Amino acid sequence: MKQILWLTTTLVCTLFPLSAVAACPTTSPNPFAYVRRDNNRCEGLRDGKDASGSLSLISFVTSSLKDISNPLTIRVPGSSKPILEIQEFSRNYRLDEVKMQPSGNGATFSLNSRILRNAGITKTENLFAIAYAMRNASPMYYPTILGKASNLYTFVLYTEKPTAFRKIQIRRPGSATPFLNQSFRQPRIGSISFQWQYGNAPVGNYELYLEDSEGSTSRFPFKHNRQWL
Numbered sequence: 001m002k003q004i005l006w007l008t009t010t011l012v013c014t015l016f017p018l019s020a021v022a023a024c025p026t027t028s029p030n031p032f033a034y035v036r037r038d039n040n041r042c043e044g045l046r047d048g049k050d051a052s053g054s055l056s057l058i059s060f061v062t063s064s065l066k067d068i069s070n071p072l073t074i075r076v077p078g079s080s081k082p083i084l085e086i087q088e089f090s091r092n093y094r095l096d097e098v099k100m101q102p103s104g105n106g107a108t109f110s111l112n113s114r115i116l117r118n119a120g121i122t123k124t125e126n127l128f129a130i131a132y133a134m135r136n137a138s139p140m141y142y143p144t145i146l147g148k149a150s151n152l153y154t155f156v157l158y159t160e161k162p163t164a165f166r167k168i169q170i171r172r173p174g175s176a177t178p179f180l181n182q183s184f185r186q187p188r189i190g191s192i193s194f195q196w197q198y199g200n201a202p203v204g205n206y207e208l209y210l211e212d213s214e215g216s217t218s219r220f221p222f223k224h225n226r227q228w229l
Helices: 114-118
Strands: 008-010 035-037 041-045 056-062 072-077 083-088 093-096 101-103 106-111 128-135 138-142 144-146 153-171 180-196 204-212 217-224
Touching: 041 106, 041 114, 056 128, 056 138, 072 083, 128 144
Parallel strands: 056 144, 138 217
Antiparallel strands: 008 180, 035 041, 041 093, 056 153, 072 106, 072 144, 083 093, 083 128, 101 106, 128 138, 153 180, 153 204, 204 217
């Protein structure tokens, strides 16, 4: 199976994980500030804060769009009630607490891109989106489709300290044969982005498996089904 991997890193001094975002305010004198909007989402620009938290998965996306459309159709296949979070680093844009609508085999949301456009955010590649549902107190991740799906997934990790990886693998739980098997031995800090062209990978449960240079491991379980896309 053809596999594509590219890794880039960015030191983001103002990044903080969405899980650490304070409660969403209801009003602000700034029309583009992060507030609750239309009673169906929290969206806007926030002040930068120091990064916190350990190694985390902050984006799992597929998109064939280059430019952000208006409206921007956001779809999460495989879950009718996912938790969706989107961020953009340079302007500290946040979208969360989204009330998605069940649709077909998943959920959708039509986002008016006015705030994004006014903030100068025009490219889908700058949006980091993560969607998940809790299973037994742990997240199960689902791909976020921005506009229309492409033939690959883009994953983005975030680490607050310089980290090198002995293994970056995509595999089926319990299987010794990875669909993607790479290493990244130069320590990096901030965001780490890579892609997987899934080809004919079978339907089912997968995990993003990571092992750093000190032997510590992390697993991020996710669902894949080409028919969803």
